[in-house]
Every structure is written in C-alpha cells, then in structure tokens.
Amino acid sequence: MTAKTITLSVSRYDPERDEKPSLQSYEVPYRDDMVVLDALNWIKAHADGSVNFRWSCRMGICGSCGMNVNGEPKLGCSAFLRDYLPGPVVVEPLNNFPVLRDLIIDMDSFMEKLRWVKPWIIRQETALGGGENRQTTAQIDQFRQFSMCINCMLCYSACPVIAIEPEFVGPAAIALARRYDLDSRDQAGQERLRTLTGNDAIWDCSFIGECSAVCPKDVDPAKAIQQTKFESTMGMLLPWGGKK
Amino acid sequence: MVDIPAYDVLIVGGGLAGLRAAIAAVSIDPTASVALVSKVYPMRSHTVSAEGGAAAVLREPDSFESHAFDTVKGSDYLADQDVVDVFVREAPLEIIQMEHWGCPWSREPDGTISVRPFGGMTTWRTVFAADKSGFHMLHTIFQTSLQYPQIQRRDEFFVTSLIVEDGRCQGVIGFDMRSGVVEPIAARSVILATGGNGRIFAFTTNGSICTGDGMALAYRAGIGLKDMEFVQFHPTGMPSTGILITEAVRGEGGYLFNAEGERFCGRYVPTKMELGPRDIISRAMVTEFEAGRGFSGIYGNYMHLDVRHLGEEVIDRKLPFMRELGLEYMGIDIVKDPIPVRPVEHYMMGGVDADINGATPMPGLYAAGECANVGFNGANRLGSNSLPECLVFGAAAGRAAVRHAREQPAPTANPIAGMVRDEERRIHQTYLDRTAGHDRIGVIREDLQRAMDGNVGVFRTEEGLREMADALPVLRERLDRARIDDHSRAFNTELVQALELECMLDCADTMVASALARQESRGAHARRDFPERDDERYLAHTLAHRRPGDAPRLEYRPVRIVGFQPQARTY
Numbered sequence: 001m002t003a004k005t006i007t008l009s010v011s012r013y014d015p016e017r018d019e020k021p022s023l024q025s026y027e028v029p030y031r032d033d034m035v036v037l038d039a040l041n042w043i044k045a046h047a048d049g050s051v052n053f054r055w056s057c058r059m060g061i062c063g064s065c066g067m068n069v070n071g072e073p074k075l076g077c078s079a080f081l082r083d084y085l086p087g088p089v090v091v092e093p094l095n096n097f098p099v100l101r102d103l104i105i106d107m108d109s110f111m112e113k114l115r116w117v118k119p120w121i122i123r124q125e126t127a128l129g130g131g132e133n134r135q136t137t138a139q140i141d142q143f144r145q146f147s148m149c150i151n152c153m154l155c156y157s158a159c160p161v162i163a164i165e166p167e168f169v170g171p172a173a174i175a176l177a178r179r180y181d182l183d184s185r186d187q188a189g190q191e192r193l194r195t196l197t198g199n200d201a202i203w204d205c206s207f208i209g210e211c212s213a214v215c216p217k218d219v220d221p222a223k224a225i226q227q228t229k230f231e232s233t234m235g236m237l238l239p240w241g242g243k244k
Numbered sequence: 245m246v247d248i249p250a251y252d253v254l255i256v257g258g259g260l261a262g263l264r265a266a267i268a269a270v271s272i273d274p275t276a277s278v279a280l281v282s283k284v285y286p287m288r289s290h291t292v293s294a295e296g297g298a299a300a301v302l303r304e305p306d307s308f309e310s311h312a313f314d315t316v317k318g319s320d321y322l323a324d325q326d327v328v329d330v331f332v333r334e335a336p337l338e339i340i341q342m343e344h345w346g347c348p349w350s351r352e353p354d355g356t357i358s359v360r361p362f363g364g365m366t367t368w369r370t371v372f373a374a375d376k377s378g379f380h381m382l383h384t385i386f387q388t389s390l391q392y393p394q395i396q397r398r399d400e401f402f403v404t405s406l407i408v409e410d411g412r413c414q415g416v417i418g419f420d421m422r423s424g425v426v427e428p429i430a431a432r433s434v435i436l437a438t439g440g441n442g443r444i445f446a447f448t449t450n451g452s453i454c455t456g457d458g459m460a461l462a463y464r465a466g467i468g469l470k471d472m473e474f475v476q477f478h479p480t481g482m483p484s485t486g487i488l489i490t491e492a493v494r495g496e497g498g499y500l501f502n503a504e505g506e507r508f509c510g511r512y513v514p515t516k517m518e519l520g521p522r523d524i525i526s527r528a529m530v531t532e533f534e535a536g537r538g539f540s541g542i543y544g545n546y547m548h549l550d551v552r553h554l555g556e557e558v559i560d561r562k563l564p565f566m567r568e569l570g571l572e573y574m575g576i577d578i579v580k581d582p583i584p585v586r587p588v589e590h591y592m593m594g595g596v597d598a599d600i601n602g603a604t605p606m607p608g609l610y611a612a613g614e615c616a617n618v619g620f621n622g623a624n625r626l627g628s629n630s631l632p633e634c635l636v637f638g639a640a641a642g643r644a645a646v647r648h649a650r651e652q653p654a655p656t657a658n659p660i661a662g663m664v665r666d667e668e669r670r671i672h673q674t675y676l677d678r679t680a681g682h683d684r685i686g687v688i689r690e691d692l693q694r695a696m697d698g699n700v701g702v703f704r705t706e707e708g709l710r711e712m713a714d715a716l717p718v719l720r721e722r723l724d725r726a727r728i729d730d731h732s733r734a735f736n737t738e739l740v741q742a743l744e745l746e747c748m749l750d751c752a753d754t755m756v757a758s759a760l761a762r763q764e765s766r767g768a769h770a771r772r773d774f775p776e777r778d779d780e781r782y783l784a785h786t787l788a789h790r791r792p793g794d795a796p797r798l799e800y801r802p803v804r805i806v807g808f809q810p811q812a813r814t815y
Contacts, residue, residue, distance in 0.1 A: 062293065106422075
C-alpha cells in the first residue's frame with residue numbers, strides 16, 4: 001500500500017531572478033489532521049528549502065500565515081488539507097500587496113495605515129496610583145469584536161476597493177479605529193472620526209462586505225465602517241455631533 | 245575616528261518586554277532615540293500566544309508577601325528574593341498601566357478588574373482578558389507604542405551579532421530580511437528581548453520564532469547563560485500539535501482525569517489538586533502514564549481535562565478561545581467533550597545573566613523577558629508570572645538602558661565597518677555560497693528537537709543527558725555540511741532557519757551541560773538518578789560560559805535569600 005499524498009501548487013517568485021510568479025508543484029504526505037501550513041513546512045524541510053513563507057504560532061492568533069488557498073484568503077494554519085481533497089491545493093500570496101518572495105507580501109502600507117488611525121487610548125493621563133478605570137462587561141462588549149483583529153491581512157486581500165485604490169485605509173485599520181472610538185475610556189471625541197471621514201477612508205468603501213466574510217476571527221469590519229459612516233452623517237446633521 | 249549615527253537605545257525583540265522597554269525609555273527621556281528591531285512584525289511576537297493571564301496583587305486581602313512567598317516556593321527556592329520583592333510591588337502598577345493603555349481586562353460587575361485562581365498561587369490574583377490575555381496585551385502595547393515617533397522600528401531585521409568594542413556593547417549587526425543586506429545599527433545601549441527557545445524541542449507550545457536568538461547572541465559575546473537546565477513543561481498541551489490549553493481552564497474549575505476516571509492530582513498535590521505548580525503536575529502526569537493509567541492515542545499517552553460541569557455560559561465568557569481551538573484543531577466541543585492533554589515544553593526559566601535592572605555583566609548590554617534571567621523564576625516559574633515579568637523587568641531595562649546611554653560617547657565607525665565585512669563574509673561563505681551539502685536545515689532541526697524531547701524532558705537521567713551531550717557536536721557538524729537550496733538574498737528564510745539553528749544548538753549546549761552538572765532534583769529539573777533537592781550543594785544559580793569547540797564552563801552563584809528560608813516544597 002502506498003502512503004496517501006496530496007499535491008500542493010505553490011506560487012514561486014524570486015525578485016532577483018523572476019519576472020513574474022509561477023506555480024511549482026510538490027507531492028506531500030497527507031494526514032487528515034494536516035493544515036496547509038504543515039504541508040508547506042514539510043516541503044521546506046524535506047523537498048525544497050527555498051520555498052519561503054511566514055508563520056509562527058500555528059494556532060490562529062499571530063496572524064503571520066495569511067495566504068490564498070485555492071484563490072481564497074485563509075490562514076495557512078487553519079486551512080485543513082482535508083477540505084481540499086483530492087487536490088491539488090493552489091497556494092499563493094495574498095492579493096493587493098506587493099510580493100517580496102514566494103508567499104511573502106510587503107505589508108508596510110498597513111503598518112502606516114494603522115498608525116494613521118491612532119489606535120491608542122486618547123485621554124488625559126491620570127496617575128497609576130489612582131487605580132484602574134472602571135469598565136463594565138457591557139461596555140467592553142461594545143468594542144470587543146473589533147479588538148479581536150489579528151492583522152492577518154485577509155480582509156485587505158478580499159477588499160475590492162483596495163484592489164483599485166491602494167491608498168484606501170482598509171477594513172482592519174478602520175475596525176481598530178472603531179475599537180478605540182467605542183472604548184468607554186477613550187476621550188478622542190471627533191479626532192479619529194475626522195481622519196476617517198477624510199480622503200482614502202470610510203467613504204471609499206462600497207460595502208461589499210467581503211472583509212467580514214473572510215475574517216478568521218469573526219471581526220466585522222464592514223459593520224465598523226457602516227457605524228463610522230452613520231456617526232459621521234449624524235455629526236453633520238446634528239448640532240451636537242454624533243459622538244458620545 | 246569617525247562617529248556614526250547611533251540610537252540611544254536599541255531593543256532586539258518586539259514582544260511584551262521589548263515594547264515595554266521602548267515606552268519606558270522614551271517616557272523617562274522624551275529626547276531619547278529608540279530603535280526597535282525584530283525579525284517579525286512586533287504583533288507576531290510570541291507574547292501573542294499567552295492565554296491565562298498576569299499575576300499581580302491588586303486588592304485586599306491579597307498581599308505582596310503572599311505573592312512573593314508563592315513565587316519563591318514555586319521556584320523551589322532558587323529565585324533571588326530581593327528580585328521577587330521588587331517584582332511583586334511593581335506588578336500591580338504595570339497591570340494598571342496596561343489598563344490605562346486600553347487593555348480589555350475582564351471585569352467584575354462593579355467594573356473593577358477581575359482575577360482568577362492559578363497554579364501555585366494561594367489566592368486569586370491573576371488578571372486576564374478572557375483567555376487571550378497575551379494577545380490583548382501585545383496588541384494594546386504595540387498600538388500604544390505607535391504614538392511615539394522616537395521609537396523607530398526595523399521590522400523583519402535579523403540580528404546576527406552584537407557590536408562589542410572597548411568592552412561595551414555598541415549596537416548590533418544583522419540583515420534586512422527583504423534585501424539580505426548586512427548592516428550595522430549602532431547604539432549606546434542594547435536590550436535583548438528576544439523571547440524563549442522552546443523550538444529546541446519538538447513538542448512545544450512555542451511558535452516557530454522562539455529559537456533563543458538573544459540568548460545565543462549574548463553567550464557568544466561572553467555573557468553567561470543562567471539556570472538553563474530549568475525548562476518548564478506545561479501539563480496541558482494538545483496531544484497532536486502542542487497548542488497550549490491554558491492553565492486558566494483549571495483555574496476556572498476544570499478537572500484532570502486519568503484513564504481510570506480518577507482526579508489523580510489528589511495523590512500528588514492534595515491541597516492544590518489541579519492547581520498545583522506546573523512542574524509537579526507534569527511529573528504527576530508522566531508518572532501516571534508510566535503506571536499505565538493514561539489514555540492512549542496516536543500521539544502517545546494523554547489525560548482528560550474536563551470543563552463540562554462549568555457550563556456553556558462560563559466557558560464562552562471565560563474560555564472562548566479554548567472552545568475555538570478545540571473545535572478547530574481537535575474536532576471537539578469542550579462544552580460537551582473532555583479535552584485530551586499531555587505535558588508540553590512551554591517556557592525557559594533560564595536566560596541571559598542579568599541583574600534586577602536587566603543589566604548584564606557587559607556595559608551597555610541589557611536583557612529582559614523570557615530571554616533574560618534576572619533571578620526571578622528560579623527552578624520553576626508560576627503560571628501568570630511571566631507576562632508581568634515582561635512588563636516589570638522590560639520597563640526596568642528600558643529605564644536603565646536610557647540612563648546608561650546618556651553617559652556614553654557615540655560609537656566610532658572604523659571597527660564597525662570591519663565587523664560588518666566579517667559578518668557578511670561569514671554568512672556568505674557558511675551558507676549562501678555553499679554549493680554542495682547533505683542534510684537540509686529542517687531535517688537537522690527535527691533531529692535536534694526529537695533528541696531533546698527524548699533526553700531533556702520532564703524527567704532526566706545521566707545516561708540520557710550524556711547521550712544528548714554526545715549528539716550535539718554531531719548535529720553541529722551536520723549543520724556545517726548542510727545542503728542549502730536557497731542562494732538568494734531576498735527574504736531567504738532558509739538562511740534565517742540555519743542561523744536560528746546555530747542559536748538553538750548554542751542554547752542546547754548550555755542546557756545539557758547545566759542539567760548534567762546539577763545532580764539534584766529542583767523545580768522543573770527532575771533527575772531520576774538524584775530525586776532529592778540538595779540545598780548543601782545546589783542552592784545556587786548555574787552560569788554557563790562559552791568555550792569554543794568545547795563544553796561550556798560552569799560556575800555557581802549563591803541564591804539571594806532575604807526572608808523565606810528554604811523548606812520542603814509540598815502542596
């Protein structure tokens with residue numbers, strides 16, 4: 001009896017040698033509990049050390065291993081091979097980012113967008129000796145889901161707006177802005193809202209909702225964008241503004 | 245001599261300790277320039293995987309003395325008690341600081357921060373953000389750090405050596421992983437905050453990036469690695485992958501059952517049951533396996549961790565990630581099914597020899613977090629003490645490093661240029677230009693990991709440790725003759741893995757030599773051939789110093805005992 005295998009077709013690109021990416025196939029031993037990341041690690045250790053990809057925690061929390069699996073953005077560590085039988089499984093880098101090598105994208109643009117939305121508590125500083133701010137579970141529930149973003153970039157890969165307007169601040173960054181705007185400890189007032197209603201921000205979103213559909217952590221960035229649009233509109237219509 | 249641009253403080257590693265150090269440095273000196281260098285984007289750092297929480301004395305009736313005593317007893321009396329004393333006093337302020345920065349700590353009905361019980365702690369003092377505490381802490385502190393323009397990041401920069409000149413550390417040499425270009429980053433102070441080295445083992449909770457880089461950098465620069473024989477095995481890893489099932493599962497009331505349906509902890513730690521310290525529970529599990537009372541599966545023996553009696557509401561509120569992980573990776577719903585678990589490598593108590601301020605014996609070089617050993621964890625770390633450790637001693641290192649930087653002249657260019665050329669040549673000759681070779685890096689790494697699992701695990705013997713000591717030089721020779729498939733410079737992760745494997749082998753040398761020499765059982769270091777603790781000979785820290793081409797030179801430094809005299813460690 002021969003051991004069961006599955007074929008992985010992996011996108012290969014080396015900027016020092018290749019004009020454009022091409023697919024390379026590898027035959028990988030198959031087990032029912034293997035994920036795409038396991039298959040890539042097997043290839044790197046046993047078949048071809050030159051295949052490059054990012055990964056670390058292999059438990060869906062570090063956000064490193066976003067990649068396209070059969071055309072859909074997935075975390076490699078939670079895409080089970082058994083869901084792609086009999087193969088081949090096509091593994092490519094995420095869309096809408098420059099590719100540095102093989103499956104590795106350049107996400108520096110996101111890091112700048114993240115800083116741009118001021119993802120930190122804006123508040124008059126108080127002494128630590130005064131203890132914690134009180135916050136109820138109900139208040140945390142207001143922003144909880146938006147705090148679950150692991151920055152894996154799946155939503156940017158799925159976003160049709162980013163595809164045509166790379167400057168669009170994008171789903172994850174807006175969700176994180178919302179996470180702080182909804183935090184009872186935050187006193188930013190209109191500060192983030194002004195940023196988000198300017199160029200390259202919420203009004204660029206055409207509300208396709210792909211971002212929320214692909215999120216591996218059940219964050220709903222589309223909702224964050226809608227809420228921000230609503231608040232901004234209320235702010236324009238009402239003399240006292242829409243913000244808390 | 246030409247001065248070159250230099251940062252005041254350069255931090256290697258962007259996890260909780262590194263980020264805390266960076267913010268501390270610019271907080272006490274807003275004019276300070278700080279470089280935060282990491283081989284990953286900071287939010288990928290392994291802090292992200294911490295689950296259960298962070299221990300701190302927040303309110304009555306808890307007391308500093310109680311937290312200190314639990315920590316010292318948990319350490320099997322190998323913790324330096326002056327360090328523990330400072331830690332327990334500062335940890336609460338750091339927890340409040342994280343709260344002010346926006347960490348979504350779980351709350352009581354009155355809005356105050358909740359606490360939960362944890363192993364080896366006599367009272368409820370572990371604060372938490374559900375069961376993603378490390379994730380929330382890391383993202384909170386990373387996002388907070390973005391408001392400081394003085395903190396300049398170099399993401400995905402791999403450090404290969406320290407710049408040491410005139411006996412002091414003046415920066416690092418490494419390469420930008422995108423371009424592969426080797427370059428120096430000069431600084432008046434350097435802080436190592438590179439995390440642990442769990443990937444030396446095959447079965448570990450640690451992410452792939454935990455390869456002991458900072459420990460190896462310091463070791464090669466002549467700094468001793470302290471207490472490297474003390475490796476924590478967490479009792480509850482997922483049998484297949486080693487993914488961590490948090491101790492908070494037991495903190496919230498989960499039971500551990502053997503295959504006979506017995507809560508076996510009662511025979512080992514009767515007063516604590518499932519909330520005994522990790523070293524003791526892991527040994528209890530292995531002992532039960534050996535007595536034939538474990539379950540058997542394709543990944544070996546395991547036990548059942550059962551939370552079904554807690555009910556869906558508590559599980560979803562307190563342990564939602566555990567439910568998610570069970571569904572995703574084991575196909576079980578922990579609301580309805582017991583969780584299979586077995587002991588798994590989790591944490592390195594040992595690390596770079598550093599004092600209470602993170603200062604190493606080398607001027608200008610500091611260390612914090614898991615890569616450091618400030619004398620805090622001793623022979624066994626208590627669960628939920630490592631997140632606050634990163635905060636307290638990260639901040640201390642940041643402050644000390646910036647103070648040191650103020651008194652230092654700028655580094656000079658000439659020797660550094662030569663060092664960069666040497667490092668460039670070493671990387672090319674050793675790896676990139678190599679055309680013939682035998683084993684792939686991944687195969688050598690797997691052999692190291694399996695051998696460490698077999699010989700340096702929960703229980704150790706002279707025989708197994710000697711076997712490992714003999715295996716290490718062979719693995720190193722195989723690395724010297726390894727086959728290199730990737731000769732490109734752009735994002736060459738095979739090169740990174742080869743350099744990481746060098747670091748892992750350096751760490752393993754110290755772990756094995758230190759474990760062989762410690763002929764006693766203390767905390768996580770359990771010798772079958774020396775089952776008793778021996779305070780006469782070994783109430784002391786091990787320091788392993790590098791001797792190129794030879795086993796490390798060992799020396800011992802007495803433990804600092806302030807108030808708690810060593811006594812039998814029973815629970």
